[in-house]
Amino acid sequence: MITTKDLTKVYRSRGREVTALDGVDLHVREGEVYGVVGTSGAGKSTLIRCVNMLERPSSGSVTVDGVELNALPGQEHRAGRDLREARRRIGMVFQHFNLLSSRTVQQNVELPLEIIGLDRTQRHRKAAELLDLVGLADKARNYPGQLSGGQKQRVGIARALAGDPKVLLSDEATSALDPETTRSILSLLRDLNRQLGLTVLLITHEMDVIKSVCDSAALMRGGKVIESGGLTELLATRNSELARELFPLGEFGHGQPGNTVVEITFQGDTSAQPFVSQLARTYQIDINILGAAVEHIGGRMVGRMRVELPGGHQENVVPIGFLREQGLQVETVNEANGAVA
Known part of the structure; x- marks a missing residue:
């Protein structure tokens, strides 16, 4: 549904160049919730603004x-109606709501329909x-100033859906909300994803958002995608940085020398197996559990x-x-620094 290939965005100011996106490849499948x-x-915000052409990519x-x-003429061209039509199928939810204070809730939602x-x-x-x-x-008859932050964001979501989009983009839509309200908004996005068949691309700096609602994710750093994939696939990937961020164990001990x-x-299915007790009984060894992180993702328990097992690796x-x-x-943990070997 959404694909970027070798996407680059370079800003130029006062003789300097700043590369915000550096060859980003991304693929979001139809009907999934994808988190960046x-x-x-x-480079997250620049990426999402390039997806709906609020920013024109430098290349890619x-x-x-x-x-x-990006092959369609911009709105400054007479033929720019093709781009406008394409963008109608892309809804956008902003971090700071962007509601018009002089309009009622109903009128805010009606605005894109007027246009x-x-x-x-x-x-x-x-x-x-x-x-x-x-x-x-x-x-419907209230004004934005009479609403809570979560209610304002719900209005923003309703407005973003006015054009019957196939894709919904979320730009840090929960970062200004408290944890309970964040959970309710994420639950709403997931419900809309399922009820309407929406493809949702959201950007965030919070791993909890990724765990709560996403099917797939990408980790960005310095304008590049460092790692991407389905969450369950990432968990099964050796040395996955995203998986370690989602399920951090670094604060736990590293066992005895x-x-x-x-x-x-x-x-x-493996999450329901009593593998620790089975291992202890089968090999008659004492097992020390140093730490664990368990979550439900997509209706499945993962973690x-x-x-710590007694004796060296060979034993x-x-x-x-x-x-x-x-x-x-x-995976075996390096005794010297706690890193996975």
Whole structure:
């Protein structure tokens, strides 16, 4: 549904060049919720603005629903109506809501419908349906100043859906909200994804957002995509940086000198297996659980566990093999610095 190829964006100011995007390749499948995560300055906001052509890429391509957007003339050209039409199919939710304070909630949602030329009756009916969809049917006559932050963001989401988009872009839509409100907005986005078949691309600096709602994710740093893939695939990928960020175990201990410390990744059916007790009984060894991180992602329990086995690695080749036979991913932790070997 969304594909970028070798996407580059360079800003030029006062004789200097700043590369915000450096050859970004991204593929978001139809109907999934895809998260792009990274710290400030990673290039996330520039990426999402290039996807809907609020920013023109310096080079590379952006394709949404089979249309290469950067190949269409800009709005300054007479033929720019093709780009405008393509962008109608892309909804955008902003961090700071961007609602008009002089308009009621209903009128804010109707604004994009006015722009495309719908008559008053059609606008009113459509806006009412959208406000009901986001749980704000009773707030239609209120003004933005009378709403909470979460309610304002729901209005922003309803407005973004006015053009019946196939793609919904979310630019740090929950970063200004408290944790409980954040959870409700993420739940709404997931519900809309399922009910309307929306493809959702969201950017965030919070790993909890990725864990809560995304099917796939990409990690950005310095304008580049460092790693990407489905969350369950990333968990099964050796030395995945994203998986370690999602399930951090670094704060836990590294065991006693001379013993073997391993990290076990489990998901799906393997999460229900009592593999620790089975290992202890089968090989009559004492196992020390140093730490664990467990989450539900996409309805499946996934997580990581760090355990200490008595004796060196050579003495534990068979027990480690036993764990792998159970469908678990097992990696040995470097005794010197706690890194996975």
